[in-house]
Amino acid sequence: MNTPSIYGLTLDQLEAWLLEQGQKKFRAQQIWDWLYIKRVLEFSEMTNLSKDLVALLSDNFLLQPLNQVVVQESADGTTKYLFQLEDKLMIETVLMRQEYGLSVCVTTQVGCDIGCTFCASGLKRKQRDLTAGEIVAQIMQIQHYLDQKGNGERVSHIVVMGIGEPFDNYDNVMAFLNIVNHAKGLAIGARHITVSTSGLAPKIREFAENGLQVNLALSLHAPNDEIRSRMMRINRKHPLKEVMSAIDEYLEKTNRRITFEYIMISGVNDRPEQAQELVALLKDKRHLSYVNLIPYNPVAEHIKYERSTKKDILAFYDILKKNNINCVIRKEHGTDIDAACGQLRSKHLEKAAK
Ligand code: SAH
Ligand code: SF4
Numbered sequence: 001m002n003t004p005s006i007y008g009l010t011l012d013q014l015e016a017w018l019l020e021q022g023q024k025k026f027r028a029q030q031i032w033d034w035l036y037i038k039r040v041l042e043f044s045e046m047t048n049l050s051k052d053l054v055a056l057l058s059d060n061f062l063l064q065p066l067n068q069v070v071v072q073e074s075a076d077g078t079t080k081y082l083f084q085l086e087d088k089l090m091i092e093t094v095l096m097r098q099e100y101g102l103s104v105c106v107t108t109q110v111g112c113d114i115g116c117t118f119c120a121s122g123l124k125r126k127q128r129d130l131t132a133g134e135i136v137a138q139i140m141q142i143q144h145y146l147d148q149k150g151n152g153e154r155v156s157h158i159v160v161m162g163i164g165e166p167f168d169n170y171d172n173v174m175a176f177l178n179i180v181n182h183a184k185g186l187a188i189g190a191r192h193i194t195v196s197t198s199g200l201a202p203k204i205r206e207f208a209e210n211g212l213q214v215n216l217a218l219s220l221h222a223p224n225d226e227i228r229s230r231m232m233r234i235n236r237k238h239p240l241k242e243v244m245s246a247i248d249e250y251l252e253k254t255n256r257r258i259t260f261e262y263i264m265i266s267g268v269n270d271r272p273e274q275a276q277e278l279v280a281l282l283k284d285k286r287h288l289s290y291v292n293l294i295p296y297n298p299v300a301e302h303i304k305y306e307r308s309t310k311k312d313i314l315a316f317y318d319i320l321k322k323n324n325i326n327c328v329i330r331k332e333h334g335t336d337i338d339a340a341c342g343q344l345r346s347k348h349l350e351k352a353a354k
Contacts, residue, residue: 002086006035006061007140008133010178011185021056029184031057036185039140039147062086066137083141085110085134089127093138093162101156101192102146106138108173109164114198116219116232118265120299121163130164132175139180139188158188160195161217167195167203177214190214196261201238204246208253217259217292218247222269223277231268244281251288258285263294264308264316275319282325291327293317 009017014028027049034046041064043057069090070082077097084090094105110127112119139155146153158180160166166173173195180188190213197204198219207216222228228235235243247258260282264270282289293316296307308316313329320327 002065003060003062004131005065005133005137006031006057006063007065007136007179008131008172008175010175011182023053023056027053032185035063035140039144041144062133064137064141065134066091066141068141079142081138081141083138085130091130091134091138091163093142095142095155098157102153103157103159104139104142104155105159105162106135106176107162107164108135108160108166108169108176112164113168114165114232114234116198116234118221118231118263118296118299118305120301126164126168129169129172132172132179135172135176136179139186143186155186156188157192158194160193165198165200167197167200167207170203170206174210174212177212181212181214194259198232198234199238199243200234201242201246204243204250208246208250213256215256215259216250217261218243220260220278221263223274223281227269227274231265240281248285251285255288257288257290259290259292261292261294263296264313265296266306266308266312268305270308270312270316272315272319275316279320279323279325283323286325289326291320291325292330293320293327294330295332297332 006014011028011032014031015025018027019025030048031046034040038045040046043054043061043063046054046057049057065086066083067085068081069084070080072080074080079095081093081095082090083093089110091107091110093107096103096105107130109129111124112121113126139158143155146155160173177190177193177195180186181190181193194215194217195207196217196219204216204218219232220228221231222235225235225239228240250256251258262269262278278291282291293313295313296305298305298307317327317329
């Protein structure tokens, strides 16, 4: 078993651990200050702790469990990081510069078992779930990188849209959300965090109950079961009717707006009749819905799929708009650096295999 990262402990868990070790509870807050406010890189820099406590922390925890392997910077400011975990597996994380701030796209699993037919991550079976610490560490690595630049930049937004299905690693993802959102830590606002799921209906229901104000996005991608099951085999297990009923429950309980992601693939899901079907599917919840039309990022291994033409995307968009469905065409980031999640890792693994 690898040494756990201290980034994986919620403040409550750290307090409980300290008490178990015969330490004072208030030390937890001091440690969190060093981790998330002063953001030190070594336990030995925590100068208001006793030598014994520093030794106890170093014996039991790692501070940074990720090793940076590759950093690619794109012309538009998007930066992609390839990290190696302690057991040598690779993950990737992306930093995007938006008008509203700095957004980080985190990975939650090594590979993904959902196996969507259009996705680079779905090509490889899941090797394991990431721990909460490894997910928080992605944010911290990038925040440290920004700190070193010295211009006071802060990660302000998080999207849980990297490799993996967050709801297939539910408990660790919830602990991660709790840690980064906590007012005494990084304090990244829940409204600035979005979790994307392929549609694990029971977990959508559970998420509706959790009380965090975090945004939810559903990878819808198709307006009917026939097309959706072809693109996403998870739809055979949790068909649209079940997923949409879980979404209705989420909307009723939280009254929060939900984003529907819809990647546009030529001839597969981008026809005007499919736009009409989508309108019908979302009509009764359009006051709380937002559709994100995403131009498909071609993946070398999925040659049967091509990105929709600009003309087709605009025509699809027009139909949604005319029917009063809130909708945007998503701006792309870092297409010059394999920025579609999973692509950098996929390339690196290929190289390693050669
Ligand atoms: N597993 C979760 C979150 C990670 S994927 C989910 O599927 O929602 C994040 C988003 O990227 C999803 O909407 C996914 O469908 C989309 N995506 C995957 N491969 C893509 C590609 N090649 N081009 C554009 N979007 C892609
Ligand atoms: Fe997994 Fe999401 Fe990729 Fe589907 S789109 S294979 S759920 S990461």
